[in-house]
Amino acid sequence: MGGDAGAKSAKARPRYEARREAILTAAAEALAQEGLAGFTLASVAKRMDLHPVSLTYYFKRKEELVSACLLHGADRFDAMLDEAQGAGAPPERLAAFVRAYFEVQRRIALGEEPPLAPLDEVRTLWRASGDPVDLRYQEVRQRIADLLVGEDRPAPAAWRQRLLSRLILQQLASSDSWLADYALADYPRVAERVAEVMIFGLAAPGQRWPQDLVLTAPESTDSEMVRERFLIEATDLINREGWTGASVDRISARLKVTKGSFYHHHADKDELIGACFDRSFAILESALARARTAETGWRRLFLATAPLAVSQAHDGRGRILRRYALRLARPELRGAVEQRMRQTASALAGLICDGVSDGTLRPVDPTIAAHMLLAMINSALMLDRVPELTPEITLYGYVRPAIRGVFSVR
Template identity: 50%
Template sequence: MTAAAQSKPRARYAAKRDAIMAAATEVFAQQGMSGFTLAAVAKRMDLHPVSLTYYFKRKEDLAAAVLHDTIGRFAAMLDQAEARSAPADRLTTFVAAYFETRRRIALGEEGPLAPFSEVYLIEGDQKQPVIDAFEALYVRIGRLLKSEDTPWVATLRRQGLARLVVNLLTWSDSWLPAYAPDDYGRVAARLADILVNGLAAQGRAWPGLPLVDLGGPVAENDEVTRDRFLVAATKLINREGYRGASVDKISAELKVTKGSFYHHNSDKDELAVACFQRTFDLIERARREAGKAGSGWERLWLAVVSLGMHQAEGGGGRILRHHALAAVPTAMRRRMLLRFQQIGNSFAGIISDGIADGSIRPVDPLLAAYTSMVVFNACLPLEPKKTPPSTEGVIEEYLRPCLLGFFVK
């Protein structure tokens, strides 16, 4: 058989495998790990499930392939960034490379990227290699910020900011479709500018105002209340995704029966909606109380830092992470995204007011609002044996550079 004849079957195999990967990525994004099956992928492609086993024997193999593909594409973006010498240029190049990839995806020139929201939920012998490859991305993103000229941007800060960057880029799934692909380059440039240079106008100090009280610790007694169900469900959804947080697991978290669950809640969907509403209420309370401060910069600072510290301390129950929307039923997801959009518009209003009064430097208000929302949403938790080890660490090594610029001293 000639080389040309041999190449045709290989090309057909590669094309079919690519089509399976693209369909699998869409299923993974919409249904999460718990709803990801070979049958679901085959149904999307109008194929019999058995035909997929020629390419992938198990669903875990296909899920791992999808995640490794996306991790590899992120690694290629980092290759571009690491070719630059200055940390700010490296970060800007990485953000630009990500949105260029998204532009090509929007135009049909590349396949979709898999979400990272449930990367830790993959099972079997594929689990650890996927997690190791994913965590290596965080290390590389953190190293983009490293320089002998800025020794104060140490490991602790780089770890938190790398987390922010990944969350910010992946959260763009919820708002990027509102932009035309031709605008993605501008979006990348404006976001990178916010990360590098912060939001405060030149000469504006770190306010240091008393933070908004968003609720004390949840009572740890034997009484089972609706509030405790909300806190427990939020914790599980943050950790295991919407589909992974089953009625059984939520009940087990509180050490109660399923009967007790249904005594306090209609069903899981109703409880999940209530968890989102609780999150929206906490954000609105912080924004409303922060509205009493002076300048736009002070109002933005007070809302973001109060919510960030609430998320870090977790005493009154953390808010839902943005990735909680992954695998949420379509109708519910649409309603929740609309509410997040409304919140983003509210924060954009604060930022616009700050630009007008001179306390916030000229930035794209809506992109700055999305960034601010991810700042508090992705705030690192204060937990035993975790870092940062103190309130001061969260503020100084995460919230401060998020708002004043990654490289602020």
């Protein structure tokens, strides 16, 4: 009897693992398309044509399923890093990791692999130190940092390693928002161009690092002060805690005003997120306008990006809504926001072209480089877990390697 039961259990195990893998695939697709705000066990079950109760045999709660999905994604990053580890010197290892990442993206586009779970949800769900998902991604980031170390390249300080690995991972993950503009046959070329910017940066040889960074927060008129404060607080809450964390009650409590003040300016939360995006684009466009007055392309690029990135990490008034919040927007708003995002990337790419033309920037793919710089700006908010973080550290440890290459910082 015991032998028969054991045999049945052994036969059932592969079926269990296959179904669990299928659930993780459907969950990754749901997270990639809908974000955590729209993610439910029911939405995953619908993708599989199952009753939601069937999923609870494998995952009791949606948080458990999201956790498993993210941990599965970390395992896939480990496989890419395994492939890159034996590639030779640090620059070759980094280039191999980038190639492996875009090969995975190619297979995802072909339907041969499920999407990678959005990295932004690691922050949204797990904020306490010691969480298994957070610890697992710390291991992934450390392995990325280890790629940069060799006999002639000693390991940088721990805080520099954390910043460099976050930058690399975020710049790769942000390609989800623009990679569809390229044909699958171009993915290897995209990987080559991304790795080139990471390794060598954008500044041409001989360009000095500017010393006169000026942070300027957006100004508000007295009549717009309450509305502006609502948008600042809403942007901060959405960035840090997702859509569900940015409740009208919480925003009002932080500002010590009534909910009526919110509804005086915004009909609902959908209108609020649209207003937050409008304000974010105004900040980006203002930075680009100031940068265009500089005398060289290198100087323009620096002024268009460095102040914005430092502001994301340290100045709440100048923070923009992070791109992942687009998953929270209603479909008609999403299209308009995506168009403005492409326009912003094109404007930044134009500044890069100016620098290539006048010789102050290296010849790079301006569109890809622009997307990578916007990813650096967008992800700077996530640096608040670095204990040593100061504006100077953000500038030299995060912005500088994005502009001058990750090996420019020792």
